[in-house]
Amino acid sequence: MANPVREFAVGAGLLARGLSLIVRRPRLFLLGALPPLITSVLFVGVLVVLLAEIGPMVRAVTPFANDWGPDAAGVLRVLVGIALIAGAILLMVISFTSLTLALGSPLYDKISESVEAEFGDVPVLAESVSRGVRRAVRQALALIAFSAPVAFLLFLAGFIPLIGQTAVPAASASFGGWMLATELVGAPFERRGMLRLADRRRAMRRRRFRVLGFAVPTFLLMAIPFASVVVFPVATAGGTLLARQLLGERTSTRFSPPIRRS
Numbered sequence: 001m002a003n004p005v006r007e008f009a010v011g012a013g014l015l016a017r018g019l020s021l022i023v024r025r026p027r028l029f030l031l032g033a034l035p036p037l038i039t040s041v042l043f044v045g046v047l048v049v050l051l052a053e054i055g056p057m058v059r060a061v062t063p064f065a066n067d068w069g070p071d072a073a074g075v076l077r078v079l080v081g082i083a084l085i086a087g088a089i090l091l092m093v094i095s096f097t098s099l100t101l102a103l104g105s106p107l108y109d110k111i112s113e114s115v116e117a118e119f120g121d122v123p124v125l126a127e128s129v130s131r132g133v134r135r136a137v138r139q140a141l142a143l144i145a146f147s148a149p150v151a152f153l154l155f156l157a158g159f160i161p162l163i164g165q166t167a168v169p170a171a172s173a174s175f176g177g178w179m180l181a182t183e184l185v186g187a188p189f190e191r192r193g194m195l196r197l198a199d200r201r202r203a204m205r206r207r208r209f210r211v212l213g214f215a216v217p218t219f220l221l222m223a224i225p226f227a228s229v230v231v232f233p234v235a236t237a238g239g240t241l242l243a244r245q246l247l248g249e250r251t252s253t254r255f256s257p258p259i260r261r262s
Contacts, residue, residue: 004209011213011242017251018238021115028111032233035104036096037226043096044225050088054081079165083158086169090176091144091151093222097183098140100232108236112187115240119250123191139197140183147179177215178204180222184239185246192247203246214242 022029050057058081065073101108116122154172158164182200189200204211218238221231241251 002207002209007207007209008213011210011215012217014214014238014241014245015217015234017241018115018234018236021118021237021241022111022233025111025114028107028114029233031107032104032111032236033229035100035107036228036232039096039100039103040226040228043092047088047092047225050085054085057084079159083155083164083168086158086172087151087155089223090154090172091147093176093219094147094179095144096222096228097180098144100228101183101186102137102140108233109187111233111236112240113191115237116188116191116244119244119252135195139186142197143179143182147175150175173216173219174212177212177217177219180219180235181211181215181239181242184218184235185243187236188240188243188247207246210245211242214238 022032058077061084062073062077062080065076068076113122151172154168154175157168157171160168181204182197185200185204189195189203194200218231218235222228222235244251
């Protein structure tokens with residue numbers, strides 16, 4: 001069985017390797033920054049509105065605290081506000097990724113293909129662009145629909161003393177990162193005719209600690225406003241490397257044995 005710590009470290013290293021690959025392609029890097037710049041402006045606007053209205057929203061969901069003492073009510077409402085913002089950010093990062101990939105789908109496919117070309121022939125899927133975009137949108141909506149109730153449950157768990165301030169943020173980053181990775185490995189899988197989300201999930205489960213090592217830092221960076229403008233093209237390159245490793249294909253110009261599938 002693979003060492004979880006080593007696997008996590010290898011996964012984290014893929015983000016740095018993605019950076020080294022994308023900076024050698026400055027034109028693709030700059031073009032890849034445009035879609036997340038557009039979506040960042042939209043989502044930062046939504047976040048600003050959320051923060052501006054957080055007080056009334058918190059009071060609306062905690063009417064039972066109106067009769068409490070000011071100190072107890074204040075502590076409760078601060079915790080509720082933190083949980084609400086954390087849940088919203090989780091859902092926003094996942095939605096942000098889906099929207100950005102849909103907006104720049106042909107461009108991110110090009111980045112992924114360019115990375116794969118470093119290691120040999122690039123598989124080609126005989127499919128029209130419009131059909132590919134429609135499938136990407138359907139899958140993105142499915143991921144968002146799945147993520148929304150999980151984000152709500154994590155929001156509710158945020159009310160639990162101690163657990164809500166320790167385990168819940170870690171669970172949010174792990175879940176959000178996993179969903180993020182599901183999208184970022186999509187293009188290489190699809191080029192090989194593996195078009196279903198189930199195909200990606202099955203491969204990801206075999207190397208879950210490697211996936212999380214890549215996905216959690218990427219998720220945390222994506223949660224920083226406008227950092228995604230730089231992170232997104234880097235993560236696309238890193239996700240391509242991760243996908244090749246999950247599929248047992250080499251990610252080095254020197255010969256290296258493929259990962260054994262367990």
